[in-house]
Amino acid sequence: MLQLVWTWQPALYLFLGGMGSGAFIMATGLFLMDKTRHRLIVSTSMWAAVISLGVGLMLLVLELINPLRGILLWQSFSHFTSWMTYGAWGAFCALVVWTVSAFIAVPSVNNRLVEKWGWYKRHGTKIRAVLGVIGAALAVFVAAYTGMLLKTAGGVPLWDTPLLPCLFTVSAFDTGVALVEVVAVVLSKKDPLAHHESMIMKRIVVVLVVLELAVLWVFLWVMLSANPTTSGGQAAASSAGLLVNGSLSVLFWSIVVVCGLVIPLTMAICGLAMGERNTRHVMAFGAVGALVGGCGLRFLILAAGIHADVIGDTMSNLLL
Amino acid sequence: MNDETTMARRTLVKGVIAIGSCLIFAGVTQAMPARAEEAASGLVDVQYGFMVNRRKCVGCKNCVAACRKYNKLSDDTPDRRRITERFDSHGKKYRVSTSCMHCDDPNCMRVCPAGAISKVDAGIVQVDKDLCIGCKYCFQACPYEVPRYNSDSMDKCDCCLGAGVKPGDQPYCVSACKFGALSYGPIDDLVAEAESLNHEVVRVGDACEPNCYITGEV
Numbered sequence: 423m424l425q426l427v428w429t430w431q432p433a434l435y436l437f438l439g440g441m442g443s444g445a446f447i448m449a450t451g452l453f454l455m456d457k458t459r460h461r462l463i464v465s466t467s468m469w470a471a472v473i474s475l476g477v478g479l480m481l482l483v484l485e486l487i488n489p490l491r492g493i494l495l496w497q498s499f500s501h502f503t504s505w506m507t508y509g510a511w512g513a514f515c516a517l518v519v520w521t522v523s524a525f526i527a528v529p530s531v532n533n534r535l536v537e538k539w540g541w542y543k544r545h546g547t548k549i550r551a552v553l554g555v556i557g558a559a560l561a562v563f564v565a566a567y568t569g570m571l572l573k574t575a576g577g578v579p580l581w582d583t584p585l586l587p588c589l590f591t592v593s594a595f596d597t598g599v600a601l602v603e604v605v606a607v608v609l610s611k612k613d614p615l616a617h618h619e620s621m622i623m624k625r626i627v628v629v630l631v632v633l634e635l636a637v638l639w640v641f642l643w644v645m646l647s648a649n650p651t652t653s654g655g656q657a658a659a660s661s662a663g664l665l666v667n668g669s670l671s672v673l674f675w676s677i678v679v680v681c682g683l684v685i686p687l688t689m690a691i692c693g694l695a696m697g698e699r700n701t702r703h704v705m706a707f708g709a710v711g712a713l714v715g716g717c718g719l720r721f722l723i724l725a726a727g728i729h730a731d732v733i734g735d736t737m738s739n740l741l742l
Numbered sequence: 743m744n745d746e747t748t749m750a751r752r753t754l755v756k757g758v759i760a761i762g763s764c765l766i767f768a769g770v771t772q773a774m775p776a777r778a779e780e781a782a783s784g785l786v787d788v789q790y791g792f793m794v795n796r797r798k799c800v801g802c803k804n805c806v807a808a809c810r811k812y813n814k815l816s817d818d819t820p821d822r823r824r825i826t827e828r829f830d831s832h833g834k835k836y837r838v839s840t841s842c843m844h845c846d847d848p849n850c851m852r853v854c855p856a857g858a859i860s861k862v863d864a865g866i867v868q869v870d871k872d873l874c875i876g877c878k879y880c881f882q883a884c885p886y887e888v889p890r891y892n893s894d895s896m897d898k899c900d901c902c903l904g905a906g907v908k909p910g911d912q913p914y915c916v917s918a919c920k921f922g923a924l925s926y927g928p929i930d931d932l933v934a935e936a937e938s939l940n941h942e943v944v945r946v947g948d949a950c951e952p953n954c955y956i957t958g959e960v
Contacts, residue, residue: 427881487876498875501857506879575882576849729887732947733826733840740944741830
């Protein structure tokens, strides 16, 4: 038995929103590290973040029973006891700030603004940095929100833990860096990634993957060792069991663990060891693995999110 | 670029921002008082709830059919009431009929982004189908898997308010039960009455403080 009320659209939205957030943060980081280089990588990565979040939000709207009512943000997301409300407004604000940032990051647009507008020539870089920081703050919020949405639902034991927002946030950063790596590989002829930045990104990948492995391990351990005498505890353990050794285990171990964590970690370490040599293929392989694994993680966590059989368990306890 | 063009553009941008802000503000302020009014009119003085007798319920589903009939549920609307069956150690089958628990602290109401779910008179938890966007977050929030969906919105038990029954009056499922397995009333009174008869009284769960109890002669 799997959770089938929220299926592929919400799962893909959680992935795309997280990946977009991570990509925007990494792109902003690249810009802040060196404001004159990697202009194409930065702008393309920012557009990739915008498209990711935009497509994710569109999927979410299409999944609603009443999509037209759903796009009336001020009416349909006006109840501020719901994390979905905070998420909708946060994602909307992020989309606006990211779009502006991405637009002025386009080299030809930036050049034109500098040429035609004296004030922008003097303050443009500062404006971009400020927008980048604001966008990155919103990105952190959106990344964490993808986990908070599930955590604060309250009816699904597997999701009802602060470890889930932690897991999704780390995974969002991880997949975001992977997306920027893919962009860098694709644009390697037009805008080669500097060795210094390349090494930094590989180190970030190592740190994030190790962190994600740790959080994932603790998350599953907590769930598997939940109190079996309660309905919630039983459901939490059953859900985690689905992932670890149940019907979802093959997908979980192959896609999330091997593809999404082991391969990116191995490739990043190999890349670091290779030093000055061309690590494009190694980087691309690791990044694609991280993206597939990150996407799979959302699908599997959603699918394993089964409810406890509270009424049935209450009956069974009565009849003992 | 001349000054007049620049001025005209600035004015246009300012105008668009001002109109947009006004629209959003108007929308928010329009949505909020409506809910505040609703809350004010829906003061919950006495919490009503359901009591189901596991020794009397035979699983005939008359309650399910009456609920569907009188609430005029469409074909694509799932049942609002469900029968749960369990066996005791002697192999004897017991059943209980449950629907929405009309919780004291409903998760569904908390997580609904549109504020479509409210707690009204008699503590009934009701969904406003004109506000529901159908995000299905309430299903993930409800520990009892109560919210269900049709092609229009979320659907669940509202103690037959939508079928014209006044808050506190007997819903059709209770009237339809020929075996006296279902009771509806002020929940504290129902619990006190069952306890005074020395019956077992067990709440269906703890989460959200549901107002539905399973009872039966000991």
